[in-house]
Amino acid sequence: MRSETLKYGSKGRNLSAYSDRGEQAIRQGDSEIAEAWFDQAAEYWKQALALTPGNYIEAQNWLKITRRFE
Secondary structure, eight states, X not given: OHHHHTTSHHHHHHHHHHHHHHHHHHHTTOHXXXXXXXXXXXXXXXXXHHHSTXXXXXXXXXXXXXXXXX
């Protein structure tokens, strides 16, 4: 996922930061905080997908696997 987020400018940096913070929260044993960070990343991905349907295949898969895709 990280390589997907690094290519897309400021949105990608936000996504990377949200994902990184979610991963950090998991390492610290705080799954509730981790889910909140991952939910925020999911919202950004949904916006990106709405603007450019058919792009970001890896992100689409992540959203589906994590059941964040509507």
